[in-house]
Amino acid sequence: MKTLAKALIETAAFLEFSGDDVIDPDDAVRELEGIAHTLHSASPDEVAAIREALKEMVEASQTDSARETARRFSDAFLESMGATP
DSSP, rough: OHHHHEEEEEHHHHHHHTTTTTSOOHHHHHHHHHHHHHHHTOOOOHHHHHHHHHHHHHHHOOSHHHHHHHHHHHHHHHHHOOOOO
C-alpha cells in the first residue's frame, strides 16, 4: 500500500509544484481537487500508509531546502486533501 501512497504523493507534488509552462494551473487545481475528493473515502490503513510515505519523503530529502519544502508539503498534504478527521 505504501508504494501506491508514494505514487499518489509524487503525483500531487508534481501538480502542486510544476510551473505554468509545464501544466496549466487550472488543470492542476482540478486534478488536485479530484485527488482530494477520492481521499475523503480513504480507510484508516490507507491514511496511515500515506503518513508513512510522507515521513519517508521528508527523510529522503537531500538538501536543507528540499527537506524544508518536503516538510511543508507533508505537513499540509493530508489536511489539504481532506483525509484527516
